[in-house]
Amino acid sequence: MEIKYKELIEATLDELYADSKNDKFKMIKGFAKAVLRPMQPIDFKEVYLSISKEQGEELVELITNNNLKNIVEFGTSFGISTLFLAQGVLETKGHIITTELIASKVQKAIQNFERAGVRHLIDVRIGNAIDTLKNLKGSIDLLLLDGWKDLYLPLFELLKSNFHKNTIIYVDNADMKDSQLFLQTVGKNPEYELQSKFGGKVVLITTVK
Numbered sequence: 001m002e003i004k005y006k007e008l009i010e011a012t013l014d015e016l017y018a019d020s021k022n023d024k025f026k027m028i029k030g031f032a033k034a035v036l037r038p039m040q041p042i043d044f045k046e047v048y049l050s051i052s053k054e055q056g057e058e059l060v061e062l063i064t065n066n067n068l069k070n071i072v073e074f075g076t077s078f079g080i081s082t083l084f085l086a087q088g089v090l091e092t093k094g095h096i097i098t099t100e101l102i103a104s105k106v107q108k109a110i111q112n113f114e115r116a117g118v119r120h121l122i123d124v125r126i127g128n129a130i131d132t133l134k135n136l137k138g139s140i141d142l143l144l145l146d147g148w149k150d151l152y153l154p155l156f157e158l159l160k161s162n163f164h165k166n167t168i169i170y171v172d173n174a175d176m177k178d179s180q181l182f183l184q185t186v187g188k189n190p191e192y193e194l195q196s197k198f199g200g201k202v203v204l205i206t207t208v209k
């Protein structure tokens with residue numbers, strides 16, 4: 001990766017991680033809004049909810065070690081995970097489609113991609129992932145699932161025809177209830193293999209070879 005990109009991405013990530021230190025307080029506000037009704041993404045419009053730095057660094061390795069080029073991400077938030085994906089595809093000469101429901105988050109994510117010098121690698125889609133990823137053309141090498149967990153199964157079904165025998169599906173927050181239901185369903189299919197990482201926080205789904 002050119003030094004120019006490496007420095008810009010790392011500087012942007014450092015700033016974003018520093019800012020995300022306030023997530024805990026902002027999350028309490030989000031939970032408070034959801035006392036009398038189910039939680040909604042808008043309740044967390046100020047919150048990063050990002051993957052950890054260790055996860056991000058491992059994602060970069062996953063992309064470069066497996067030469068993954070066509071990447072789709074569900075759940076952009078402010079773009080932390082997308083910036084790690086960008087580090088990977090700078091090496092493999094790939095590109096990223098990422099999608100986020102909350103327009104204000106998308107605006108900030110785009111600013112972050114511009115600051116990091118990688119906007120040209122990222123197709124950012126605003127709206128419900130079920131709509132924005134409908135009729136997706138081309139194959140997917142890596143699908144990162146990191147949005148609302150009840151959509152993991154419908155999105156997996158929607159995008160299944162874009163998978164190939166080496167596609168990797170990265171499931172974040174795999175230990176949450178809805179993710180577990182999704183993984184139980186996929187795990188029943190003998191075509192797929194599940195590998196747990198980060199103490200069960202992440203599961204990688206691959207095709208049995």
Ligand SMILES: C[S@@+](CC[C@H](N)C(=O)[O-])C[C@H]1O[C@@H](n2cnc3c(N)ncnc32)[C@H](O)[C@@H]1O
Nearest residue numbers: 041049050051075077080081100101128129147
């Ligand atoms: C856990 S956060 C993503 C964090 C991000 N991947 C990172 O590591 O920086 C989940 C995001 O998914 C978004 N989201 C929830 N439901 C969605 C939907 N139906 N379509 C698109 N995005 C959605 C939320 O607004 C939230 O920003």
